[in-house]
Amino acid sequence: MNKKYTIKDIAEIAGVSKGTVDRVLHKRGKVSKTALEKVNTVLDRIDYRPNLIARNLKNTKIFNICVLLPNPKIDIYWEGCIDGINDAIEEFISFNIAVTIYFFNPTNTNSFIENNEEILKTSPDAVLIAPLFYKEAVEIVKNYNALGIISVTFNNYLKSNAIKSFVGQDLFQSGKVAGRLLEILVKKGLIAILHIDEDYENAIYVQEKEKGFRAYFNQVNNTNYTIKTCSLQHPNFKRSFYEFIEAHPNLAGIFVTTSKAFQVAEITSKLDKKIALVGYDLLKSNLNYLKSFDIDFLIHQNPKRQAYLGVVHLIEYFIFDKEIPTKKLLPIDIINSENANNYI
Amino acid sequence: MNKKYTIKDIAEIAGVSKGTVDRVLHKRGKVSKTALEKVNTVLDRIDYRPNLIARNLKNTKIFNICVLLPNPKIDIYWEGCIDGINDAIEEFISFNIAVTIYFFNPTNTNSFIENNEEILKTSPDAVLIAPLFYKEAVEIVKNYNALGIISVTFNNYLKSNAIKSFVGQDLFQSGKVAGRLLEILVKKGLIAILHIDEDYENAIYVQEKEKGFRAYFNQVNNTNYTIKTCSLQHPNFKRSFYEFIEAHPNLAGIFVTTSKAFQVAEITSKLDKKIALVGYDLLKSNLNYLKSFDIDFLIHQNPKRQAYLGVVHLIEYFIFDKEIPTKKLLPIDIINSENANNYI
DNA sequence: TTGAAAGCGCTAACAC
DNA sequence: GTGTTAGCGCTTTCAA
Numbered sequence: 001m002n003k004k005y006t007i008k009d010i011a012e013i014a015g016v017s018k019g020t021v022d023r024v025l026h027k028r029g030k031v032s033k034t035a036l037e038k039v040n041t042v043l044d045r046i047d048y049r050p051n052l053i054a055r056n057l058k059n060t061k062i063f064n065i066c067v068l069l070p071n072p073k074i075d076i077y078w079e080g081c082i083d084g085i086n087d088a089i090e091e092f093i094s095f096n097i098a099v100t101i102y103f104f105n106p107t108n109t110n111s112f113i114e115n116n117e118e119i120l121k122t123s124p125d126a127v128l129i130a131p132l133f134y135k136e137a138v139e140i141v142k143n144y145n146a147l148g149i150i151s152v153t154f155n156n157y158l159k160s161n162a163i164k165s166f167v168g169q170d171l172f173q174s175g176k177v178a179g180r181l182l183e184i185l186v187k188k189g190l191i192a193i194l195h196i197d198e199d200y201e202n203a204i205y206v207q208e209k210e211k212g213f214r215a216y217f218n219q220v221n222n223t224n225y226t227i228k229t230c231s232l233q234h235p236n237f238k239r240s241f242y243e244f245i246e247a248h249p250n251l252a253g254i255f256v257t258t259s260k261a262f263q264v265a266e267i268t269s270k271l272d273k274k275i276a277l278v279g280y281d282l283l284k285s286n287l288n289y290l291k292s293f294d295i296d297f298l299i300h301q302n303p304k305r306q307a308y309l310g311v312v313h314l315i316e317y318f319i320f321d322k323e324i325p326t327k328k329l330l331p332i333d334i335i336n337s338e339n340a341n342n343y344i
Numbered sequence: 345m346n347k348k349y350t351i352k353d354i355a356e357i358a359g360v361s362k363g364t365v366d367r368v369l370h371k372r373g374k375v376s377k378t379a380l381e382k383v384n385t386v387l388d389r390i391d392y393r394p395n396l397i398a399r400n401l402k403n404t405k406i407f408n409i410c411v412l413l414p415n416p417k418i419d420i421y422w423e424g425c426i427d428g429i430n431d432a433i434e435e436f437i438s439f440n441i442a443v444t445i446y447f448f449n450p451t452n453t454n455s456f457i458e459n460n461e462e463i464l465k466t467s468p469d470a471v472l473i474a475p476l477f478y479k480e481a482v483e484i485v486k487n488y489n490a491l492g493i494i495s496v497t498f499n500n501y502l503k504s505n506a507i508k509s510f511v512g513q514d515l516f517q518s519g520k521v522a523g524r525l526l527e528i529l530v531k532k533g534l535i536a537i538l539h540i541d542e543d544y545e546n547a548i549y550v551q552e553k554e555k556g557f558r559a560y561f562n563q564v565n566n567t568n569y570t571i572k573t574c575s576l577q578h579p580n581f582k583r584s585f586y587e588f589i590e591a592h593p594n595l596a597g598i599f600v601t602t603s604k605a606f607q608v609a610e611i612t613s614k615l616d617k618k619i620a621l622v623g624y625d626l627l628k629s630n631l632n633y634l635k636s637f638d639i640d641f642l643i644h645q646n647p648k649r650q651a652y653l654g655v656v657h658l659i660e661y662f663i664f665d666k667e668i669p670t671k672k673l674l675p676i677d678i679i680n681s682e683n684a685n686n687y688i
Numbered sequence: 689t690t691g692a693a694a695g696c697g698c699t700a701a702c703a704c
Numbered sequence: 705g706t707g708t709t710a711g712c713g714c715t716t717t718c719a720a
Contacts, residue, residue, distance in 0.1 A: 023706090030705055031706085057395075057698070058711075094398075334678040361690065374689055375690085399713080401698095
């Protein structure tokens with residue numbers, strides 16, 4: 001009933017040779033009308049599912065995929081990506097795929113550009129990039145595209161039609177998630193949106209989160225709350241933050257738009273009053289404060305899965321001709337002290 | 345540098361034939377000491393990764409996997425499983441795998457037993473079961489085991505060494521997650537644990553959730569809270585629940601241990617005071633109340649992924665010789681009104 | 689105990 | 705245009 005048909009079967013039924021069937025299937029032309037019809041009649045009647053596996057046995061071309069992301073030694077957030085990429089490599093080890101990882105310094109635009117030049121030299125078939133530097137990335141991606149190199153971005157969205165696909169979260173929506181969480185945590189008072197732009201610039205992305213956060217509170221339209229944005233830079237962070245606290249005695253909750261919630265918790269955990277705290281990312285230091293309830297919720301951006309999916313999409317495109325989704329939005333995981341362990 | 349070695353390569357280097365290498369690799373015996381040594385020396389020196397794909401080209405045996413779960417028409421919770429199973433089938437369509445789904449009536453123990461008998465008749469290589477009926481499942485699984493049929497359970501844990509693997513959530517821990525959520529939602533007063541055991545018996549599993557929930561509150565040890573358990577049966581649910589509310593004016597939060605939180609929300613949403621509500625599962629009716637904020641949080645048990653993984657583990661075991669993890673615990677996803685869409 | 693050879697499903701080169 | 709054939713990496717005969 002559910003017989004699996006092979007090219008050989010089709011050839012026999014249609015009364016032609018395997019080669020002809022193959023030519024029809026792949027639209028390689030050089031097939032007479034009569035042969036084409038004979039084959040198509042058979043194909044219409046049966047459910048032919050090519051064995052994608054056997055297809056690739058033959059293939060000798062090695063696909064070259066390059067991944068470029070910030071050096072995890074400089075920003076530990078990216079560490080999981082390496083595992084994700086390695087998982088993908090392992091999973092497709094039987095195919096002719098070469099994946100190479102490049103790291104750039106996220107505090108240094110030139111490092112980003114230089115690494116892309118390095119990548120170009122290897123004439124890759126595709127690149128997967130975390131495009132932290134917006135302007136530069138747009139140019140670089142345009143260049144890849146001109147050279148026929150497929151580019152896919154992850155973690156940070158980039159508007160450009162030179163990009164084939166994006167894997168990551170909807171940051172606006174994740175701001176709304178944080179909004180809902182803080183609404184529950186705080187009944188009234190001031191809620192601060194804290195941008196802790198440590199060393200480097202990813203302003204566009206934290207702004208997206210802020211917009212979502214504010215959109216949520218506009219929508220609930222509750223006069224109990226005041227929302228205020230505050231941008232803090234690294235060197236003076238502690239002092240500036242203390243000043244902020246003193247200047248705002250009604251401060252009741254904080255939304256940290258970067259992964260640095262632990263820096264805030266370090267301070268708020270020592271205050272007399274409880275300040276609700278929602279942040280991002282399962283860094284060790286964040287998790288410690290989550291377990292001690294000084295951070296109430298973390299939003300998990302799942303960099304590991306982002307990188308994994310980015311690579312897998314490319315591999316499956318090359319070896320299985322599978323379409324790459326233009327936009328793959330990952331779930332916005334809410335983490336508290338009790339479910340954290342399941343995500344790491 | 346990273347050359348991929350094939351059996352042919354190894355044979356040439358070792359100065360033996362492909363057949364001999366194969367015999368060594370698969371420990372089929374019938375290899376002389378000298379040949380064995382020659383091959384092993386080569387294997388020690390290189391990193392041989394067999395092409396698992398090519399391996400299965402030859403294989404003509406069709407592996408027969410049967411899945412048994414409650415009929416989604418009777419309990420809609422299970423609906424997602426079908427998609428998950430179909431995803432797995434699709435993913436491995438090129439291999440010789442036959443997956444058949446069987447449904448039992450979750451309100452009827454006999455239906456469970458009968459379906460297992462049906463399955464037995466097809467002499468499967470493995471079964472994946474949602475063992476809702478504990479006692480009966482233990483017997484059935486023992487029987488499968490005796491017949492050399494691999495059994496894997498999902499969604500509901502069963503203690504039995506006749507079972508090869510379990511895929512699902514840690515229900516105790518998910519109770520703790522709910523505990524933490526209600527602690528945040530409710531500052532003081534009575535928190536009710538509601539078991540709505542509709543038509544059928546899954547008492548063991550909801551008890552596990554209750555234990556975790558209580559464990560959490562014992563651990564925070566806050567005298568502001570009283571925890572009380574309440575079991576309600578379907579026919580009189582509404583009346584009994586109203587009585588419960590009236591008898592407990594300090595009721596501030598409810599933890600529903602089944603997927604029937606919507607039945608509670610239907611009532612609490614019409615009360616004057618806000619009662620915090622945490623439940624399970626992304627049923628349509630639950631989601632509606634989540635969006636209207638009458639349910640505060642849902643815990644997602646991800647039946648789709650459970651079934652998917654259960655099947656995939658088996659398939660990969662058969663075709664890739666991959667080990668099946670004894671216990672695969674899925675993350676305990678916390679869902680609120682804002683991140684729900686990403687999970688469905 | 690061993691090597692040679694056929695064949696899994698598909699592709700691509702090559703005659704005709 | 706079309707059929708034949710070799711070969712991808714591996715397994716499994718089968719003859720030696």
